[in-house]
Each structure stands twice: as structure tokens, then as C-alpha cells.
Amino acid sequence: MLNPVWIKTFATVAAAHSFTDAGRQLGLSQSSVSDHVRRLEQHVGRRLFVRDTHTLTMTADGEALLAHARLILDAIARAESQFNAPRLQxxxxxxxxxxxxxxxxxxxxxxxxxxxxxxxxxxxxxxxxxxxxxxxxxxxxxxxxxxxxxxxxxxxxFRGKLEWLARPGTVADLRQPLPLILVPEPSVTRAIVLDTLAKAGMRWQIVCTSSSHSGCIAAARGGLGITVRAQYLSGRGLSPLVNGDSLPALPEVxxxxxxxxxxxxxxxxxxxxxxxxxxxxxxxxx
CATH class of the missing domain: 3.40.190.10 (Periplasmic binding protein-like II)
Structure with missing residues (x-):
């Protein structure tokens, strides 16, 4: 396993272009910096730097390892940030x-x-x-x-278009008041539905009122009447009316x-x- 201490020392040397400057940044002696790099080279089996008395040059293998080193150090920093931060209470x-x-x-x-x-x-x-x-x-x-x-x-x-829903296969008798299953006031959906029907000049009758949308769905599945749901939200067991196109289109919410x-x-x-x-x-x- 790559030692993260060696990795950090290696990346610091690569950025500083100097063992001495890297040691100063890390608070290590130059001999410790050299030891970390040497151990890392032994571990990967590749030479990472070419150095003489005046210059320090990274090898091709060193450049390849540096790309991985940055990812490793970033991941360590993110993990430390998450677990060192005070827990929310x-x-x-x-x-x-x-x-x-x-x-x-x-x-x-x-x-x-x-x-x-x-x-x-x-x-x-x-x-x-x-x-x-x-x-x-x-x-x-x-x-x-x-x-x-x-x-x-x-x-x-997000936005979703309201749609008329009922038990599968339901055909609305447009000669009769539309049997509605709705939640009570105050309700955004109820207000939209009744306003839409009123503007279209259609008659309706509230046949069932439920304190929740799930209750409206259950009543509609039982065949009590027609309810309204926004597209994409759960209305399991319900389908659009067979003649739904004959009803006034409902807006998006x-x-x-x-x-x-x-x-x-x-x-x-x-x-x-x-x-x-x-x-x-x-x-x-x-």
C-alpha cells in the first residue's frame, strides 16, 4: 500500500523542485525528505527524480505518479474535512x-x-x-x-401537469355532474380543479373528501369517482379517463x-x- 506520508512528501518535492524547500514546508529535515522519497521509489520499483548537486528533475514515472498522488491527497483531504468537522446536532x-x-x-x-x-x-x-x-x-x-x-x-x-385519474377503464358521464374526490380546503389542487370546471361551465359534485392525497387515491381505486394528481407523482392503481380529452385541460403546478x-x-x-x-x-x- 502506498504510504500517504511518502506521497505527500513526494508531491511537495515535485512542487518545490527542492528537497530542502520541501522539508522546510513540511517541517522535516532534508534527510527525512530523502528517506521518504527513497522508500516510495523502492515501493513502486521506479525512479521518480533525477538529481545532482544543482538540479532536480522528475522522471516520466515520477510525472505519472504525481497525477495519482494529487488524486490521493485530494481524497484524503475530503475525508479529513468530513470527519473532522463538528457533527450537526x-x-x-x-x-x-x-x-x-x-x-x-x-x-x-x-x-x-x-x-x-x-x-x-x-x-x-x-x-x-x-x-x-x-x-x-x-x-x-x-x-x-x-x-x-x-x-x-x-x-x-419541478413542474407537473395535473391530470384526471380514476379506476382503469372509467368513462365519465358528461351528462351528469362530474363525481369528484378531492382534499378539503385549503388546497392548491382543489382550488385549481374547481376553478377550471367553473370556467368551462361544467357541473360537478364532491362525492368524497379525504384529508390526504393517498386517501383520494384509495377512494378513486374503489370506483367512488374521479380525482386529480400531478404527473410523475404516485397514483398507483389509477389511469387517465377513457374520455379524458372531453374534460377541460388542467394546468401545470x-x-x-x-x-x-x-x-x-x-x-x-x-x-x-x-x-x-x-x-x-x-x-x-x-
Missing amino acids: GRVRLGTSDDLALGPLPNVLAAFRNSHPDVELEITIGMTGKLYELMDAGALDLMIGKRREGDRRGSPL EFISLRAGRLSRPAETLLQLLQKSDLRGSWLDE
């Missing part, structure tokens, strides 16, 4: 809509937990409208969910991350992870 209050909780969010939380096991996660799952209320009341540090109409706060994560005014280090770290994760939409084409 504290609590993060995260609010999320349940459609995201059923989607890519668990992988992000698992990665955060693995890296920062001493941080307590307090997760609130609810309707986006309720999460906005909690954010405004100072009860959450971070929130991820749909962008509320007219609210420009937050950083975009934007999913965002929203932060409190002041964040702790753990909360800031989780926010950075969320913004670099699959929630940015890299999973959409899978």
Missing part, C-alpha cells in the same frame, strides 16, 4: 405535502439521516395550504409543496421549497440537499 421542522412524501422525498431524507444521524427530523405531512399557514406562523423551518397562486416565494423544484427567514445549520444543510436532490426533477424521465 439539533432539530429540523420540515413540512411536506403527502404527494411528495409518497414520491421521491424518502430517499432524500434517508441520505440526510445517514450523513447527520444526530439531527432530529420533525416532519409534518399535510395539505399545501395548511403548510403555508404553519410557515407563516413560524411553526416550520422548511416546506416543500405546490406553489400557491399569487405567492412568489420559494425556490422551484409548480412544486417549490420554502424556507423560514433564519435557518439553523441543520435546516440549511437539509435545504441544500433538497435543492440538489431528485426533487429537482431528475427522476422525471426515468
